[in-house]
Amino acid sequence: MGKVRARLSISGLFAFALACRTPPEIAPPKPNVLLVTIETFRADHVGSYGYGRNTTPNLDRLARQGAKLENAVAQAPFTLPSISSLMTGMTPPGHGVRNHPAVLADSIETLAERLQKAGYQTAAMTRHTWLRNKSGLDQGFLEYHNNKFAAGLDARSLSLAASDWLAERDPARPFFLWLHFLDPHLPYTPSYPYSVLYHDAYGADPQAVHLRAMTAAAVDREDYAPTPYADLAGGPYYDLVLRHYPENRILLDLAFWRRSRGSIFFNKGAYSRYEVSQLVDLYDGAILYTDDNLGRILKTLADLGLAETTVVAVAGDHGEALGEHGLSFTHDFTLYDEVLRVPLVIRGPGVEPGTSIAQQVRLMDLAPTLLDLAGVEPLTGVEARSLAPLLRGGSLPYLTAFAESAPARTQVPEQDKIYLPGIRGKWRMVRTDRWKLIQIPRAEGDLYELYDLVDDPGETRNLFADLAGEGAKLQPLLDAWMARDPLQGSETSGEEGLEELDPSALEQLKTLGYIQ
Numbered sequence: 001m002g003k004v005r006a007r008l009s010i011s012g013l014f015a016f017a018l019a020c021r022t023p024p025e026i027a028p029p030k031p032n033v034l035l036v037t038i039e040t041f042r043a044d045h046v047g048s049y050g051y052g053r054n055t056t057p058n059l060d061r062l063a064r065q066g067a068k069l070e071n072a073v074a075q076a077p078f079t080l081p082s083i084s085s086l087m088t089g090m091t092p093p094g095h096g097v098r099n100h101p102a103v104l105a106d107s108i109e110t111l112a113e114r115l116q117k118a119g120y121q122t123a124a125m126t127r128h129t130w131l132r133n134k135s136g137l138d139q140g141f142l143e144y145h146n147n148k149f150a151a152g153l154d155a156r157s158l159s160l161a162a163s164d165w166l167a168e169r170d171p172a173r174p175f176f177l178w179l180h181f182l183d184p185h186l187p188y189t190p191s192y193p194y195s196v197l198y199h200d201a202y203g204a205d206p207q208a209v210h211l212r213a214m215t216a217a218a219v220d221r222e223d224y225a226p227t228p229y230a231d232l233a234g235g236p237y238y239d240l241v242l243r244h245y246p247e248n249r250i251l252l253d254l255a256f257w258r259r260s261r262g263s264i265f266f267n268k269g270a271y272s273r274y275e276v277s278q279l280v281d282l283y284d285g286a287i288l289y290t291d292d293n294l295g296r297i298l299k300t301l302a303d304l305g306l307a308e309t310t311v312v313a314v315a316g317d318h319g320e321a322l323g324e325h326g327l328s329f330t331h332d333f334t335l336y337d338e339v340l341r342v343p344l345v346i347r348g349p350g351v352e353p354g355t356s357i358a359q360q361v362r363l364m365d366l367a368p369t370l371l372d373l374a375g376v377e378p379l380t381g382v383e384a385r386s387l388a389p390l391l392r393g394g395s396l397p398y399l400t401a402f403a404e405s406a407p408a409r410t411q412v413p414e415q416d417k418i419y420l421p422g423i424r425g426k427w428r429m430v431r432t433d434r435w436k437l438i439q440i441p442r443a444e445g446d447l448y449e450l451y452d453l454v455d456d457p458g459e460t461r462n463l464f465a466d467l468a469g470e471g472a473k474l475q476p477l478l479d480a481w482m483a484r485d486p487l488q489g490s491e492t493s494g495e496e497g498l499e500e501l502d503p504s505a506l507e508q509l510k511t512l513g514y515i516q
């Protein structure tokens, strides 16, 4: 036995010596990966996606330097399932995260795990309770910072922390940094001057003039103090609003939660178009504020000489309903494009600058895409595929998108569009470049809606009865996707871990409108 071992080790040495004689193959250095997800971010409120306001100058510049995916679709209109899809390359039935809160199973492999195994220094910074450490999304991250920053909901502290991290990282290794900005989420409370930038009706009010004069550059000043969210309800911004619009019920309802969430979300308060537009002004202000902070991070990358060697991907996690389809200032409950279509911009090695891609892609395609661009082994058994050929200016076969809504009926009692409780009550959707079929489960028979996204992008005319042929083509795809759902027909809510949330997490969820 001893002899055999000795011989083996001698032949091992011989092999080692041979290997040393052959010059080692030099692998190209791996690019860094910076992933930025932005909460509640509709594609049609982005300047380069055709919005009338200049809400996203930094994202638009990034799009010109890289690729803009014009039709990127989220796999769920709410945070944790959608981000889980982005990180795993699977739809919610595949990765098993179906509700808020929930836990991504250890057995599921993520983008971060793959990159960490390939030698990347990995870190995540988020401030969203649904993305807490116990969500399971921390898999593969050496550092996972959740809710650790001052000033609760502010993009500025996140961008400063990210810039510090980039400057202090281990330069000997490629990095994967994931940042999740929360600011555009309800209750839309951007700091000054962003809260008054888009609302001209304040005219020459000295307070408005003063607030507006604090230009976007103010955020770079040392003494700039973001408005702590909790102070807004009684702060100078609401003073201004109240002096000009004492009857503006929706701002007051949101500032003080005077009405239930459901009556705001489902417009039981019958808010006027003008009242709604004031909130849209604030939503856009929050987007610009986030974009300014994205600009800071991109500048840091450039200053550190990392712009050329870093793949940067920026995406919305889902959209937001701003009055369409009877839903206001929330997402979760429907599957129309205002809650599913998100901006997706990718720049860096392997991406042809100035590329605009009209073909439909899925947010979940980001995981295989980033691994492909990084030259790292792909995730196995996933539903998504790498978009790298499209980013190089080539083509890909047609990609079908699926999505499911939030399940719980109890979350908002006024929510009358989900008829059945639990996971079996979720809406489901299949979407092609032109058509969308939505299934709404009901005890007395499912409802179907079919929309022509080219002729009717607002999804206002349900063609299911008129164009049964188109619906009939899509229905088997939807049925096949649902048949693979291990929880199909289940009444379970898919909720996991609510009892573990600490008081500060519960306080944040209250602020964001999830609990009362």
Ligand SMILES: [Zn+2]
Pocket: 039, 040, 078, 079, 080, 317, 318
């Ligand atoms: Zn979200």
